[in-house]
Each structure stands twice: as C-alpha cells, then as structure tokens.
Amino acid sequence: MTLPTLRIGALVLATPVVAAPVAGFTDAIFRDLVRRFGGCGLIFTEMISAGAWVEAKTLPDRLRGVESEARPLGVQLWDRAPDLIAEAAARLSVMRVSVIDLNFGCPKRRIMGKHAAGATLLRDPATIGRLVAAAVRGAGNIPVSAKIRLGPSFAARTAVEVARAAEANGAQAITVHGRTADQHYGVPCQLEMIAEVVRAVSIPVIANGDVHDAASALQTLRATGAAGVMVAREALVRPWVFREITAALHGEPVPSAPTLAEQRAMLLMHHGAMVARDGDRHGTIMMRKFASRYLSGIPGARPFRDAITRAGDTADFHAIVERFVPEEGREEPRVRDLRALFTP
Numbered sequence: 001m002t003l004p005t006l007r008i009g010a011l012v013l014a015t016p017v018v019a020a021p022v023a024g025f026t027d028a029i030f031r032d033l034v035r036r037f038g039g040c041g042l043i044f045t046e047m048i049s050a051g052a053w054v055e056a057k058t059l060p061d062r063l064r065g066v067e068s069e070a071r072p073l074g075v076q077l078w079d080r081a082p083d084l085i086a087e088a089a090a091r092l093s094v095m096r097v098s099v100i101d102l103n104f105g106c107p108k109r110r111i112m113g114k115h116a117a118g119a120t121l122l123r124d125p126a127t128i129g130r131l132v133a134a135a136v137r138g139a140g141n142i143p144v145s146a147k148i149r150l151g152p153s154f155a156a157r158t159a160v161e162v163a164r165a166a167e168a169n170g171a172q173a174i175t176v177h178g179r180t181a182d183q184h185y186g187v188p189c190q191l192e193m194i195a196e197v198v199r200a201v202s203i204p205v206i207a208n209g210d211v212h213d214a215a216s217a218l219q220t221l222r223a224t225g226a227a228g229v230m231v232a233r234e235a236l237v238r239p240w241v242f243r244e245i246t247a248a249l250h251g252e253p254v255p256s257a258p259t260l261a262e263q264r265a266m267l268l269m270h271h272g273a274m275v276a277r278d279g280d281r282h283g284t285i286m287m288r289k290f291a292s293r294y295l296s297g298i299p300g301a302r303p304f305r306d307a308i309t310r311a312g313d314t315a316d317f318h319a320i321v322e323r324f325v326p327e328e329g330r331e332e333p334r335v336r337d338l339r340a341l342f343t344p
C-alpha cells in the first residue's frame with residue numbers, strides 16, 4: 001500500500017497517522033512522549049471548552065505551554081455558541097497552532113445533556129455548519145477540522161450530512177469515529193460508514209476507531225479509503241504505536257516494542273515529569289492512570305496495576321516499580337533517546 005499524503009489546508013503531515021484528543025490524558029507531557037517515539041504526523045490536545053476559556057479570560061490549564069510547544073499541534077475546542085468558538089479560534093490563531101479541531105463526537109452525558117454540545121450537535125448539521133464557519137472566521141489562515149461520530153444514535157446516522165455541512169463551511173478535514181454516540185464503544189467500528197463519508201466529501205477524512213497496530217491501521221485505510229488514521233486508546237497503552245503504523249505504511253519492517261527496561265525508564269521519567277509539574281502527591285496520583293495502562297501484556301502487569309493505582313508519592317511509586325519491574329543487571333537499555341524525555 002502506498003503512503004497516502006494527508007494535507008489539512010496548507011499543512012502537509014509527514015505521516016498520515018494522527019494522535020487523538022483524549023481528555024484526561026493527552027496533556028503536554030504525554031504529547032512530548034508520543035513525539036519522542038516518532039511516527040505521529042499530528043497530535044491533538046484534550047478537548048477545551050471555548051466558553052469556559054473566553055468567559056473566564058484566563059488560559060485553561062490544558063493550553064499551558066502550547067505556545068512554545070513543538071509543531072504540528074492540533075487544539076480541539078468544544079462549544080455550541082458560534083461567537084465563543086470564533087473568539088477561541090482567534091486566540092488560537094495568535095498562538096499559531098497548526099490545526100483547530102471542533103468536537104462533535106463527545107458522547108458524555110454532561111457534554112451532550114447539560115451543554116447540548118459534542119455529539120448532540122450531530123442531530124443538527126446546520127448548527128455544525130455555523131460552528132465550523134465561526135471557527136474558520138476566527139482562525140484566519142489556520143486550518144479548521146471537525147471530529148464526528150457516525151451520528152447521535154444508530155437511528156440517526158447523520159455523518160454524511162454533517163460532513164457535507166462542515167466541508168461547505170470551510171472545514172479542511174474531518175475525522176470520523178466509526179460508531180454512533182449511543183453505541184459508545186460497545187460495537188465494532190463501522191468502516192463502511194466511514195467510507196460513505198469519504199465518498200461524500202472532497203476534503204480529507206481521517207478514520208478513527210479500533211486502530212491498535214499496523215495491521216488494523218492498514219485494514220482501516222483500505223476499507224474506508226480515508227486519507228489517514230487516528231489512534232486514541234492504544235496510544236495510552238503503547239505510545240510507540242505510531243512508529244509501528246508509519247513503518248508499515250512505508251512498507252518497512254515494524255520496529256520492535258521498547259524493551260522492558262526501556263518501558264521502565266519511560267514510566268519513571270513520565271512520573272518524574274508529572275511530579276515536577278504537579279508536585280509529589282498530586283503528580284503521583286495523576287500518574288496512576290497512565291502507569292496502570294503501561295506495561296499491559298507483560299507478565300505481572302495486573303498486580304502491578306493494582307499496586308500502582310494506590311501509590312501516594314514518589315517513594316511509593318518507585319518502590320512499586322522496583323518490586324514489579326526491577327532494574328536489569330548492567331544491561332544497557334536502548335533508552336538513550338528516552339533519557340532526555342521528561343527533563344523539564
């Protein structure tokens with residue numbers, strides 16, 4: 001399979017493999033980790049409330065450091081008010097982010113219900129069109145994209161109409177998660193419906209859902225005709241998955257996973273960066289959710305997970321890592337490039 005080129009407006013990605021916005025996870029430290037492993041063409045922030053940002057007049061924590069962060073970087077906004085989206089997009093264009101994405105896929109009750117945003121908006125392609133137009137107006141020459149599910153419910157699979165409305169109002173790319181909001185994660189992705197969206201628009205479509213390795217990425221690209229793939233949950237477990245997919249797209253052998261020693265180093269460095277940012281106790285608590293995903297598939301991972309989700313500070317954290325993943329003799333792990341990972 002030849003490597004497709006993924007262009008989002010004037011932005012040409014080095015590889016059509018994209019790291020998804022994942023609230024609670026894809027913060028600056030995690031984005032840095034993913035970039036260091038390589039193979040990822042574009043990475044997104046967590047979703048950011050345009051309204052909360054504009055009305056509070058302070059920079060959300062989720063945007064701290066974004067101005068000086070490596071590019072390309074996509075920032076995702078959510079809201080249902082065009083003025084707030086336009087203002088937030090204008091602020092992001094001053095920060096020179098690479099892509100501004102709008103969230104029309106979040107199935108959470110708080111976002112769909114209380115805020116009538118996220119995937120609720122899939123009921124209403126015209127409103128989505130107005131929100132995209134507002135973002136485009138605010139964004140100046142920064143490209144705007146939209147991230148959608150197949151519809152708000154299986155009975156209302158509106159993805160094609162929504163994608164057409166987004167395109168007609170200036171979106172430069174669309175990411176489609178191949179499930180409806182009411183399906184949450186309960187059924188396999190419906191790739192044929194992503195393919196329908198691909199056929200319905202002329203802007204690039206990024207296929208999303210259940211991509212967890214090189215084979216599933218190739219299969220998703222083949223089955224949908226999409227211009228790229230986006231990975232969310234697997235990146236939280238194996239942040240090196242992007243280099244595997246990119247290698248396969250180039251027809252190269254899939255690189256081996258980091259050794260256990262490298263994964264241990266990654267874990268300790270990730271924790272160190274969290275503590276440097278958030279303090280010993282809070283940083284350790286925030287690290288639990290990452291640590292409990294890493295090392296899965298390795299013998300002893302389950303008791304490690306159980307223990308690490310109770311770590312309260314650095315001493316605890318290090319003791320648990322030492323107990324389950326002791327440092328290997330004097331073997332020189334291939335972590336030289338990872339050593340610089342989390343140095344603040």
Ligand SMILES: Cc1cc2nc3c(=O)[nH]c(=O)nc-3n(C[C@H](O)[C@H](O)[C@H](O)COP(=O)(O)O)c2cc1C
Nearest residue numbers: 020021022023046047147177209210211231232233
């Ligand atoms: C914990 C969690 C948080 C998420 N946060 C966001 C988000 O902030 N914005 C968004 O568009 N999608 C979000 N998603 C959805 C993912 O980006 C992605 O569309 C979905 O998980 C399907 O991809 P996957 O099969 O690769 O995980 C989130 C998913 C999870 C599991």
